[in-house]
Amino acid sequence: MKNRRFDRRTFLKSAIAGSATAASVTLPQTGQTQQKPAAPAASPPASPGYAYLNLEEQAFIETLVDHMVPADELSPKGTDIGINIYIDRALAGGWGKGERLYMQGPWKQGAPSQGYQLPLTPAELYRAGIKAANAYCVKTYGNTFDRIPENQRQEFLLALQAGKVSFEGGLPSRIFFTTVYQNVMEGMFSDPIHGGNRNKAGWKMIGFPGIVAVHAQNVDKFKDRKYTADPISIADMS
Amino acid sequence: MATKLKEVDAVIVGLGWTGGILSKELTQAGLKVVALERGGMKTAANDYSLPNIRDELRYVHRHDLMQNTARDTLTVRNNPKQEALPMRRLGSFLPGEGVGGAAIHWSGGTWRWTDMEFRIRTLYEERYGKSFIPEDMTIQDWGITYAELEPYYDKFEYMAGVSGKAGNIRGKIQAGGNPFEAPRAREYPLPPLKSVLSAEMFNGAVRKLGYHPFPRPNANASRAYTNPDGVTFGACQYCGFCQRFGCEANAKGSPHLTVIPIALRSPDFELRTHSWVTKVLKDAGAKRVTGVAYTNVMTGEEFEQPASMVLLCAYAINNVHLVLLSGLGEPYDPASQKGIIGKNYAYQNGVNARLFFEGRHFNPFIAAGGSSDLIDDFNANWDFDRGPVAALGGYNISAGFNTALPIGYRPVPSGTPAWGREWKAATAKWYQTAMNINSSGSVMSNRYNYYDLDPTYRNAFGQPLMRMTFDYKANEHKMGQHAADTVNAIAKSMNPTRLNRATARTQPWTVVPYQSTHNTGGTIMGPSPSNSAVNKYLQSWEYENLFVVGANVFPHNAAYQPTGLVGALAYWTADAITKRYVKKPGMLV
Numbered sequence: 050m051k052n053r054r055f056d057r058r059t060f061l062k063s064a065i066a067g068s069a070t071a072a073s074v075t076l077p078q079t080g081q082t083q084q085k086p087a088a089p090a091a092s093p094p095a096s097p098g099y100a101y102l103n104l105e106e107q108a109f110i111e112t113l114v115d116h117m118v119p120a121d122e123l124s125p126k127g128t129d130i131g132i133n134i135y136i137d138r139a140l141a142g143g144w145g146k147g148e149r150l151y152m153q154g155p156w157k158q159g160a161p162s163q164g165y166q167l168p169l170t171p172a173e174l175y176r177a178g179i180k181a182a183n184a185y186c187v188k189t190y191g192n193t194f195d196r197i198p199e200n201q202r203q204e205f206l207l208a209l210q211a212g213k214v215s216f217e218g219g220l221p222s223r224i225f226f227t228t229v230y231q232n233v234m235e236g237m238f239s240d241p242i243h244g245g246n247r248n249k250a251g252w253k254m255i256g257f258p259g260i261v262a263v264h265a266q267n268v269d270k271f272k273d274r275k276y277t278a279d280p281i282s283i284a285d286m287s
Numbered sequence: 288m289a290t291k292l293k294e295v296d297a298v299i300v301g302l303g304w305t306g307g308i309l310s311k312e313l314t315q316a317g318l319k320v321v322a323l324e325r326g327g328m329k330t331a332a333n334d335y336s337l338p339n340i341r342d343e344l345r346y347v348h349r350h351d352l353m354q355n356t357a358r359d360t361l362t363v364r365n366n367p368k369q370e371a372l373p374m375r376r377l378g379s380f381l382p383g384e385g386v387g388g389a390a391i392h393w394s395g396g397t398w399r400w401t402d403m404e405f406r407i408r409t410l411y412e413e414r415y416g417k418s419f420i421p422e423d424m425t426i427q428d429w430g431i432t433y434a435e436l437e438p439y440y441d442k443f444e445y446m447a448g449v450s451g452k453a454g455n456i457r458g459k460i461q462a463g464g465n466p467f468e469a470p471r472a473r474e475y476p477l478p479p480l481k482s483v484l485s486a487e488m489f490n491g492a493v494r495k496l497g498y499h500p501f502p503r504p505n506a507n508a509s510r511a512y513t514n515p516d517g518v519t520f521g522a523c524q525y526c527g528f529c530q531r532f533g534c535e536a537n538a539k540g541s542p543h544l545t546v547i548p549i550a551l552r553s554p555d556f557e558l559r560t561h562s563w564v565t566k567v568l569k570d571a572g573a574k575r576v577t578g579v580a581y582t583n584v585m586t587g588e589e590f591e592q593p594a595s596m597v598l599l600c601a602y603a604i605n606n607v608h609l610v611l612l613s614g615l616g617e618p619y620d621p622a623s624q625k626g627i628i629g630k631n632y633a634y635q636n637g638v639n640a641r642l643f644f645e646g647r648h649f650n651p652f653i654a655a656g657g658s659s660d661l662i663d664d665f666n667a668n669w670d671f672d673r674g675p676v677a678a679l680g681g682y683n684i685s686a687g688f689n690t691a692l693p694i695g696y697r698p699v700p701s702g703t704p705a706w707g708r709e710w711k712a713a714t715a716k717w718y719q720t721a722m723n724i725n726s727s728g729s730v731m732s733n734r735y736n737y738y739d740l741d742p743t744y745r746n747a748f749g750q751p752l753m754r755m756t757f758d759y760k761a762n763e764h765k766m767g768q769h770a771a772d773t774v775n776a777i778a779k780s781m782n783p784t785r786l787n788r789a790t791a792r793t794q795p796w797t798v799v800p801y802q803s804t805h806n807t808g809g810t811i812m813g814p815s816p817s818n819s820a821v822n823k824y825l826q827s828w829e830y831e832n833l834f835v836v837g838a839n840v841f842p843h844n845a846a847y848q849p850t851g852l853v854g855a856l857a858y859w860t861a862d863a864i865t866k867r868y869v870k871k872p873g874m875l876v
Contacts (some may be wrong), residue, residue, distance in 0.1 A: 083556035117706035123715050144349060151356045151375040153744060159372040162797035163363055166372055203707075210705060230705065238693040239344035254711065257652055257693045261343035264525040264653040268481040275648045275719070286338035 095132055097244075100141035101172060105193070109179045110136055112195035116202050117233050124250045127233070135236030135245025136175075145172035158221075167221070171228060178225030181216035182209070195199075242283045252280040260286060289580060289589040295319045295557075298594035300564045300584055300609065301601030303388020304850065305857040307542030308443075309598055310550035310558075311516075312449060312861035316869065319555045321592060323562040323581050325601075326385030327337040331544065335391070335533025343692040347531045353390050354382040354602070359746040361604065363754040365795040367621055371754045373744050378799035380806055382602040383533075383763045386560060387543035389602060389804060394530035394656030394689050395506035395539055396848035397449045399440045401667055402467040404845050405429040410669070411679055420679065421762060423734040425631055426843050430814035431823045433469045436855050439862070441472055443854035444504075447540030448512045448520045450657065451475035451504030465501045467667040477509045480523065485649050485722035486660040489686030492781045498662040503685065504851075505657025506540030518545045529656030530690040539656065561585045567597055567613035569830060573659070575613070575834045581747065595872075596832045600857075603839040603849075604738075607809030608753040610741050616810075616820055616829055621735050621756075627820045629739045631732035631808035632755060633844035636682075636792065638771045639725040640778045641698050643785035649722050651691035659687025663738075665773060666729075666846045678765040680729030684774060684848045686722060693718070700785040725780055726770040726789070727803070731844040733760050738809050741873050758796050767791040805849050807841035824863040824875045825856060831874050836860055 071176035094133065099107055114127025114136075124130060139145055147170035156168045167174060182192040186205060190197045194205065208214045209229075212223040236245030240260075246252060252259055261267075267276065295558065296318040296709040306322055313320050329335070331354075345351045354360075354377070362371035364531025383389035396452045407426050411419055420426065443449075453474045479502035482490070490500040507529070508520040524539040537544050550556045566580040568591065578593035599606045610628055611618060617626035665671050666681035673679060697719035699713040730736075741754040759767070774789040813819025817830035825840055827833040836857055863875050 073837045118711070119708055119710065121708055124582050147357075149350065149355050149357050149376060151360045151373045153373070155743065157370065157372055160365070160369065160795075162365055162795045163374075164378055164798040165370045165375050206706070207814050233706075234697075235344055235348065235694050238697075239348075240342055240343070243344055252693065254715050255693060255697070256715075257718065259650075260338055260528070261526065262337055262524070264527065265481075265522065267650070268483060268525050271648070271653060273484050273648050276650050276653065283338040283342060 098135075099137045101145065102137045102140065102175075105183065106175065107133070108178045108193070108195040109183065112202070113206075113229065114233055114236070116199070116206070118237060124254045127237075129247070130250040131239065131241075131245045131247040132233055132236030135239065135243055136232050138244040139232060139235070140172040140175055146170055165224065167224065174225060174228060177220050177223075178216075178229070181218060181220050181222070182225070184217055185214060240283050249282060250279040262286075289591045291591045292593065294578070294595065295321045296594065297321075297598060298592050299598045299600050300579060301325070301388060301605070302384065302386050302542070302547060302558065303600065303602070304542050304854055305392040306388070306598070306600030307390075307546035307550065308854065308857040309600060309836065309861050310556055311546040312858070312865060314550050314553040314556045316865035317555065318865075318869065320550070321557045321559065321594070323564050323565040323592070324386055324558065324560050326560065328386045328558075328560050329391070329533070329543070331533060331535055331537055336535045340535055341526070341528050341533055343388065343528075343694050346392070347690075347692065347695060350377050350381065350513060352383055352385065352531070353377055354384045355653065357747075359748075361608075361755050362741040362744050363757070363798050364754050365756070365758040367756055371741055371756070373419070373752060374798050379797070379802045380804040381801065382804065386547060386558070387533075387541055390541050390850070391533045391543060392531045393541075393804075393850060395449075395752070396657065397444060397447065397451075397506050397540075397691055397851040397854075398847035399433070399469060399471070400845055400847055402433045402853045403667060403669055404843070405431055405433060407679075407843065415674060421760075423760070424630040424679070424762065425732045425734050426679070427811075427813055427818055429812055429823075431812070431820070431843055436852075436859060437469075437472060438852060439855040439858040442858045443851060445476045446514050446516060446545055447506040447854065448477060448508040448514060449475050449504055449506050449540065450477040450480050450509035450536075452479050452502055454501060456667050461689070463501060465661075465663050465667070466499050467663045470716050477512055480507055480509045480655045480657050481525070482507060482660070483649070483654055483658045483687055484647065486658060486687040488722070488781060489724060489777070490660045492777055493662050493684075496777065496780060498664045500660045503654065503657040503659045503661055503687070507655040507657050508538045508540070513843060514545065516545065516549055518548075520544070525653050525658065527652040527654050527688075528690060529654075532690075562590075562750070564609060564815065565612070565750060566674045567599070567609060567615060567833065568593075569613065569615065574830055576830045595631070596868075599833070599835045600837065603753075603806050603809070603837045604753060606835055606837050606839045607738050610810055610820075610835065611738070611753070612750055615827065615833065618739055619737050621737055624734065627811070627818070629737045629809055631811050631842050632738050632757055633730040633732050633807045633841070634757060634796070635778050635803045635805050635844055635846070636728035636730055636759060636767050637726060637802060638728070638767055638774060638789045640724050640774045640789035641721055641723050641787040642778050642781060642783035643698070643700055643717055643721045645720060645784040648719055649688070649760075650719060651688045651696065654688035654691065656689050658689065659685045661685040665770070669821070676765055676769050678762045679731050680762065680766050680846070682726045682728035682766060682770040683751045684724060684726045684770070684777065686724045688722075699722075701787045718802065720872040724774050724789070726774050727846050728763065728766055728770055730759070730844045731762050732808060759792060764791065764793065766860065805838070805844065807838045807844040807849060809839045810835045811842040812840040813842060821876070822876045825860045826863075826868075826875050832872065834860055834864070842869045
């Protein structure tokens, strides 16, 4: 069943080649019941579906989060802990739409010390960035990011991180990368109520206990001793 | 057309620590007070409660309790030649919004600034000569003394429930406290917070090196407490969610718990939330302010609130912004060095090292806001010879934890990949087995660090944004290097498995990432109208019924967090108003 991606790629290809209406067809979402190495007892729920990302973007983000967070004995892979869903929800919501972002012009590139200066909301930045990243990968490696081999994905991401990738059209590639990277971390380590960190896998990986109401007695009790407890999330306490 | 309201004795702009203290003190003295707060009302029971307050994404990374930069922000640049651009989202510093202000989300660090700051120019000139102070360094004496402020520091500490250990009671050095602090009349109201492993290890290491560690004085109640106003605090639960969060245990000294509810019980006090003050109104001929203009941001309605006294108590940056927008006083010009409003903006300068200890368990998530020990040997200690450093100011060094939550805090040794299996393994291995040593350093004021109004960008009310021009100068780079060297020497003496060394800043100040919400200056205090905007009672030299209260009056910035001094100055000003000004309005000096 690990072929959902392949099916979708094939579908995506034909959808792009075919009519625009094809893109609105909903794909079956049962693929995520596939085997995951480190998932404890319960199998993850069927994918909750996407609210913002289009098919090309879904493929990019799923590939990226599984590349950055591969499955091993420490945690399931990125899509299995919902990092992709976290990102999609963040982009569909207020933050993605530029809430709290000062959006008045004029727009200047400025110095790095002046921070974010693009006339794009985070959702728009993802849309433009994924398109540009895939165009770069096609030009450099002959295929989109989700369809190139792991070693090329790694090479591309390292170059992106180092600011060595120039996107056609001038979108600053490093700003795209730092935004996506921060969101991947948020999707792995934020409270599960936001759609990521499924089964608190990110918290379990590092031993973060979540929202323990009172720790006063634990200051001395666990001094220089490992604190082990099942993490508690907002939903657990609601 | 704005609706003109009935005149009151005092209008207070902004209801955080300073607005809260002044609201309480002025209403208790029988004055009719209206407080205008641009944000909404929030309470511990409803808004800072379990489980929803414990949300790192929402409160730390999405800035839920902070100023909304879509509506009002500032523009930033490093020097006057650069074009300033808007800070489009928050980063380096985090002004609060709503009742309680930034004092909801602070972590409680409470310090007594000493005469080393208040007499800075005199002291350095006496010891090192005039030429030791760079020509473009615009430090000056503050026109106030520690002895004058001592009772007000005390009042703030007892009101806010500060836990700590005195180092100097009436001149007698106290074991376990900060030997470099100025004499205090009595102990802190509460004993120090429990010590965490990282602070203990640091404490032992610096003792061996001959330094003088002490527990951080912090407004987290180390046990249940009733303050002199009868307000009850819960005991701190070391929940690990302090900085950026409201406290559901009522253990963090905050105005919404202490002074504001007392003001709200007074029939002479009225709080209007969602009220955005756009201008202080003045009668220029009479050299008086007459009230304020504000907009109800829920309805768009505009009002004029006449008042016999105007007290600006917003966040330090916003106080200066309002003074500039209202045309009160002459804006500072760095070229001619004429004018005063906007002068001497300053910030702080931090460096830190990360230490990794295989086999130790630091449990960074079990911590109060003030779970750290410090040394002041390179800060409040005048015996620290600045001559060889060739720089003024100083830094303190601390170790411990405060709000080490996993989106933002995931220590790994330098050189660890940023993703993939190796990153996962390192992140899992070191989250609980690393600690930090942090240094917070002063920033001396400089001719070219200042505020004015931006010529291009506007806020939601069509008004010019504040423009901030700031960078670290050679003085800060030298002191920062000294701090990094000291931090690294301490770190190495602790023999960690791995060490990410502290490095001094060499790059310009940047608006990202978060550094500190300790912005100072802009309407500075001083002994004379020729070099200051307000006198020692924070009273405008030009408009005698205008008071500007906050860290915006600091002529330079020290290594300490500002709140202890801001709180003391608010009580000091309240005393001057209620005991003297009300009886005989006019200049207090």
